Amino acid sequence: MSHTIVIFGASGDLTSRKLIPALFSLYKKKRLPSDLRVVGFARSVFDHDAWRESLRESTVQFTESSFDADAWKEFSQRVFYHPGDIAESADFQKLAEFLVSIEPESGADRVYYLSTMPQLYATAVEQLGASGLAADADGQRRVIIEKPFGTDLITARELNDRVHSVFREDQVYRIDHYLGKETVQNLFAMRFGNSIFEPLWNRNYIDHVQITVAEEVVIGSRASYYDQSGILRDMFQNHILQLLMLTAMEPPPRFDATLIRDEKVKVLHSVRPMTGGDFAAQTVRGRYQGYLKEPGVPRTSQTETFAILKMYVDNWRWKNVPFYLRSGKAMSCRSSQIVIQFKSPPHLLFGSKVRDFDANRLVIQIQPAEGLQLHVQSKVPDTEMKTRTSTLDFRFGGDDTGRMPDGYQRLLIDALNGDPSLFARSDEVELSWGIVDPILAAWRSPAAPQLLDYPPGLWGPEEATEWMREQRREWFDVCPVIT
Ligand code: BG6
Numbered sequence: 413m414s415h416t417i418v419i420f421g422a423s424g425d426l427t428s429r430k431l432i433p434a435l436f437s438l439y440k441k442k443r444l445p446s447d448l449r450v451v452g453f454a455r456s457v458f459d460h461d462a463w464r465e466s467l468r469e470s471t472v473q474f475t476e477s478s479f480d481a482d483a484w485k486e487f488s489q490r491v492f493y494h495p496g497d498i499a500e501s502a503d504f505q506k507l508a509e510f511l512v513s514i515e516p517e518s519g520a521d522r523v524y525y526l527s528t529m530p531q532l533y534a535t536a537v538e539q540l541g542a543s544g545l546a547a548d549a550d551g552q553r554r555v556i557i558e559k560p561f562g563t564d565l566i567t568a569r570e571l572n573d574r575v576h577s578v579f580r581e582d583q584v585y586r587i588d589h590y591l592g593k594e595t596v597q598n599l600f601a602m603r604f605g606n607s608i609f610e611p612l613w614n615r616n617y618i619d620h621v622q623i624t625v626a627e628e629v630v631i632g633s634r635a636s637y638y639d640q641s642g643i644l645r646d647m648f649q650n651h652i653l654q655l656l657m658l659t660a661m662e663p664p665p666r667f668d669a670t671l672i673r674d675e676k677v678k679v680l681h682s683v684r685p686m687t688g689g690d691f692a693a694q695t696v697r698g699r700y701q702g703y704l705k706e707p708g709v710p711r712t713s714q715t716e717t718f719a720i721l722k723m724y725v726d727n728w729r730w731k732n733v734p735f736y737l738r739s740g741k742a743m744s745c746r747s748s749q750i751v752i753q754f755k756s757p758p759h760l761l762f763g764s765k766v767r768d769f770d771a772n773r774l775v776i777q778i779q780p781a782e783g784l785q786l787h788v789q790s791k792v793p794d795t796e797m798k799t800r801t802s803t804l805d806f807r808f809g810g811d812d813t814g815r816m817p818d819g820y821q822r823l824l825i826d827a828l829n830g831d832p833s834l835f836a837r838s839d840e841v842e843l844s845w846g847i848v849d850p851i852l853a854a855w856r857s858p859a860a861p862q863l864l865d866y867p868p869g870l871w872g873p874e875e876a877t878e879w880m881r882e883q884r885r886e887w888f889d890v891c892p893v894i895t
Contacts (some may be wrong), residue, residue, distance in 0.1 A: 413521050417435070419451070423452070424527055427527060428470035428474070429750070432471055438821055448490060449515070454496070455497065457495050468484060492514060498535055498539060521828075522545075523555075523556060527558050537575050538578060554584075554830065555583060560641070563847050585826075585827045585832055586837075592818075592821070593778060596655070613816070615729065619885075622736045622738065623749075624738045628742070628869075642799070657679045657680065660730055660735070662729070669832045680846075684723065699865060700740070700867070717740060718739070720736060720737065722736055723737060741870065746892075749781070753885075753888075756772050783807035785893045821834070822834065
């Protein structure tokens with residue numbers, strides 16, 4: 413069976429920065445089907461060679477390890493370009509003819525990757541349907557859809573309906589690149605491959621959980637997208653809720669796409685809806701100083717670049733354990749981590765009281781480096797019985813280049829192999845919007861919590877620190893603990 417990936421929106425950034433470098437790395441590792449072809453489709457005019465040359469330059473820049481020119485020469489012979497416009501059905505007919513001309517046999521296994529402007533996703537899918545390109549006798553046509561999947565529940569439902577009018581759900585792969593990250597997958601291994609964590613992983617031992625995705629970057633030239641989106645849509649509806657699901661889910665009976673996603677969806681069903689005063693009490697919104705001066709941002713913008721949501725997962729395991737979800741641009745450092753803050757020991761033997769903040773803590777660092785740090789109390793040497801916090805560090809090793817593979821490698825290979833475990837299902841996406849939408853609506857109402865200013869380079873607004881202290885808790889505001 414021959415294999416083809418068709419990338420729509422192929423002249424965009426994602427193709428050159430992520431998709432082609434990921435495919436090239438997989439090619440070098442001999443993980444791709446031996447007869448895979450990659451076809452780029454976009455409006456820009458290129459011939460095959462000009463596109464290959466431009467991809468060569470970007471791949472040299474963005475590939476993870478040193479560039480292998482001989483391997484690129486071979487790989488690039490599998491790369492083709494077909495100019496076309498998503499709005500033009502005739503261009504899809506021509507694409508269909510082109511694919512038949514390069515595929516050695518009929519019924520090729522094809523993955524269509526939508527990396528276009530999100531407004532074009534539904535049209536692209538419908539054109540695939542109308543041109544016969546989606547026709548699937550044996551599950552050999554799949555579609556990968558980039559984020560954002562809708563801008564709220566209504567648009568996400570509408571998009572799901574339009575996608576389902578052409579593809580069955582099992583043919584649809586909605587990307588959340590966080591699920592391609594090694595440490596995110598390591599959460600499965602850690603939680604369900606060990607017996608020492610599970611007995612403690614619940615309301616009896618855990619005081620609260622902090623999930624922080626801090627970024628140093630500002631919005632740069634992305635104002636036209638970002639100002640419409642804001643941090644809740646950009647980071648919470650997808651990446652951060654994914655991290656919440658993986659932290660809170662029950663073990664699935666088997667490592668199977670349906671069973672894993674069933675368990676994740678149950679977490680979203682269990683999230684306690686906010687009502688009335690909850691929006692003011694359980695959310696914090698902020699904006700870095702200088703945001704209004706970013707090119708393209710309207711002076712009247714009310715868009716937030718920082719947010720905290722305090723959420724509860726109402727089930728037996730997690731009842732009344734707060735999950736603090738936090739993300740911001742222009743923060744101190746780039747650091748994504750899940751902090752499991754355990755409760756203090758019930759009875760203290762050693763005179764000096766262990767402050768709550770010193771109780772055991774497990775830091776799962778997702779990036780930049782990937783690993784775990786466990787905080788434990790130990791005796792200070794040469795004292796009678798004074799204790800202090802010590803750390804046990806563990807850094808996940810890289811691949812054979814010593815680095816972690818980019819998440820797109822894993823996601824592309826899974827889509828090619830027909831494994832949707834690490835992709836978002838339609839119900840998952842709709843439930844996530846169902847959680848985020850009421851918060852967005854509350855934030856646009858007169859009762860919205862104040863939009864707090866913060867200077868770039870800190871951990872968000874000062875008030876956020878105070879807000880946490882009022883709850884007798886502390887943020888774990890530490891730049892990467894594992895380097
Ligand atoms: C993207 C957001 O989905 O994720 C960006 O649109 C954000 O705003 C990025 O910067 C963060 O991804 P990563 O992998 O760098 O943490």
